[in-house]
Amino acid sequence: MTLGFLAAKRARVGALALLFAPVLLSAPTFGQQPSADAPQSVADAPATVPPARPSAEAAAPQNIDLPTVLRLAGMNDLDLALVREAQRRAKAENDSATLRFFPWLSAGTSYAKETGAAQQVGGQVISVDQRLYEHSVSANVEVDLGNAIFQKLAARQRLKAAGYDIEASRNDTALAAADAYFDLVDALTLVDIAQEAVRISQDYEGELNRAYQAGLTNRSEALRVGVQTQRERVAERRAQAAVLSFSAVLATLLRLDPVIELAPTDRLVTPPTLVQVDTPLQVLVKEALEDRPEVSASKANISAADRDRIAAKYGPLIPSLRGQALYGRLRGGADGALSDYMATHDYVVGLSWRLGPGGLFDFSRTEAANSALQTEKLTGERLHDDIAQEVVQAYTAARAGLDQIGLARRAVDLAAQSLKLSMDRRQFGVYGVLEVIQAQQDLTQARADYAQALTQYAKAQYALAHATARIGG
16 A cells, blocks of 8 residues: 555635634644533634625535544445455455365266277277267366465464454544545635635725715725725635535545535534654654554565465475375267266376476576566565654654744744734824725734644645554554
């Protein structure tokens, strides 16, 4: 199995909008459950405009949560289904290798007629007219013992490898599903941010229009805020389109109808703590190299290749076994006179060695088996390097993401204070419209960065859990 198989590509929405301050500032500390009275989404915050209702013609969005996403991904994923089919094929090959040791039965009947000239044992040619009827049942065995023994051992190892491949594919699918769900929640959060930004900008535009009507300000200032309102509406529409796009991505991953809009129950990403980021990196790398199913599958494949090598080198020394036990009844005669049925019993047992291609002194077969074994070993070494790299990258991303959450929350606090001061300056007539607009944009950017930091840390936690084989726990 390849690493990082199903990580969903990030597609960030370029919407810069306003989010009411208490919503993001009240987010729970990571590693803890959110308090019961803390707002869980933008829609729960005071003075927030509720999300737009779908049109009557549109189908109602289907609610979905992360546990449901993970469950459906494990049931319906195509890549996981393909790996399961590979396991079924490996099991069939293992059973076939076992059946090679068992005899098979054959039953049949025959009729033979000979007329005309025939040569006797002494050389005389005579005219004959004879018939022969035969009914027989036989038990047969023909086993290339050397190949059969080692092929059975190799097939058993490949069956084990297929089982580990299923576990690895299941972990990859869980990671991809979680990433897609977090992307959808993040896009929905940006919709809420954009809707709140439009409302606040419209309120500010209304104040300036009233001030213009009263002769307290000029028309250009009201127009500037009007332009900003339109920009926020564009950002809102872009964010809504992103929600539908991410919904289709998640639905496709879950093998649902992509036309159905999926509505996550979370309005803001709440990152889980699957792996403690204060765990020493060396411990996590060691744990990954011991527990990852890809490593176990690689070991099983190396063992299978080693069995093939032994079969190529020593298998030809073991003879092939051939045996037959036949019971039949014969009836025949000459010139139309047929005898009664008579029983016949035949027994054959033989041993043989094969010389040349596929047998003794076939050095090319031995070289090919040695090369296949060395290839599996090199692949295993590269897998170890890839897993170690994956752990380091996921660990670094998780620690950086946790730091970014703290920094982003601090930026939201500072931006909120800046906007409040700019708005307070209106009372003294020493403020500028561009100053307020810039403060609003700064706060919007800070809150969007904070929402993104939550999403990135959640995805980093799942990536680290995947890298250390904890995602299935």
